[in-house]
Amino acid sequence: MSKKWIVGVDLGGTTTKIAFITMDGDIIHKWEIPTDNSDEGQYITSNIAKSIEEKLLGLNHPKDMLAGVGMGAPGPVDYDTGVILNTVNLGWKDNFPLKDSLEKATSLPAAVENDANCAALGEMWKGAGSGAKNLVCVTLGTGVGGGVISNGNIVQGVNGAAGEIGHITAIPFGGAPCNCGKTGCLETVASATGIVRLALEEIQKDGAKGPLADVYVKNGKITAKDVFDTARTDDKLALSILQEVCIHLGLALANIANLLNPEKIVLGGGVSKAGEILLEPVMENFRRFAFTPVRNSTKLAIANLGNDAGVLGAAWLIRNKLENEKDTLNI
Template structure:
């Protein structure tokens, strides 16, 4: 009997990642297509179906090889009904029936979940989670996302918005505006965008000495990577920014740890590529604020799956739904 494949999809505002995986989570093929959010996002599911059919044809395979499709999408999701509640950058109106549309266009059973939740599921199944059934994943990228897994299941919340770690208030007074409409969210200090904002603010204070200021002067801008690289080299301004970022991140993660006591808290996203300089500093702050038994039993770790976490977690979604 022919082995069946699962389709995993990680939908982003600019690109959509797709993969064929085995039912044990091994990626067989992966590729990307541009995300077409024109015409109120009507082309998105059609383009995904077309991309799947074209890839099957190029491999000399037919649709019978596929058993189901899972997708991670940005924004809060009503998992039971497969509805995207609110997405600002894909053109869809509120309460968009994504699961239904995906099943119509692909002729496959589908499961839909928030993209950060899918990344958490991927890390649980095949990554840094190491099979831990109680896991929190925080993704530090352009924004800050999060996923909470208890007993092997994603915590949805009453309206699909559980796990929005990036919108925990880190700075209650005088915080920077966040895209969500609030101010002082963790996202405003711990995302790549937030780190650059903090560093630029330090440079504008007028202390133009040091490596970080020199990079700003030479390139006209700096990146989060510049901040971490300069901090590794002992640049005082970069170290100050690193300390501020990891103070807020460590405090938030300690409060999450005190509330949920997960086996692991996994830090992923592009910012996590900074590695040990980020992790060690966050651990220091976490240990300062975590309850004693949480400190002993909750491990902080860097994500290991990188950009594959989303498609792997999406595949796990439909595998779990179909009881494979």
């Protein structure tokens, strides 16, 4: 395998994670920079390029040490063209030519994908999904993202919007509004913000009491972590919220597995850090709703790459592209 490095970039609305990674998937150096989305995001790719060059200089390595750059970005991406179809927090107009912009700024071959897809690729390559060529990765964070991998390849759909698991309808009537414009999406009940919303609805009812309600009274707010922490103390209110979340999540994952029959479903994102107190009831509901052959063949696991999943998946993306083009690229 080549001794050159590849660059993995995990672009977020607030911060951008960047890493130098070997062709074998070992992280050499990683860092973060603020994401400057001012002036319609015109500085994003140039800031990334500048930061890469500064790091190379600091590590005393030449630019030709790098073979290419892969990026995961929030929003649906047309992989073939590298166009990001729409974004929420980056300032770009719809149908922004992200790959072309990244290649121009860095003077490197580039590959671009949705960030949740990149997290899925990272877990497949080096994480909890290692060895599985058919898997689903669900990221439970501020929102709910997803990536579907079939036979080692990301399922992209006709315009790059496949795998938007967070926008599966969990509550068909009377559900909470979602940022996507629909109501009742899985994201409204299984994300960190969804869990907090459910908890606040219960806490603000007359007579609500217990450790979770006490946290709210003391701090004037609660977090998803508060819900999990108080559930571990057998707080009835927290446990009832957790039960509702896990019913919706287990049902959605069972329906996904019934359709795709993946080898593994990997749960990542900040909410997944709750660990077994989340995984066990999700698995219970998954088994309840899954088709028997699927139930017996699909394994659920907590992601283990943490914040490195996105940069590793982005690196795999450009590595795979370069490998496919190695007959014409001298790497």
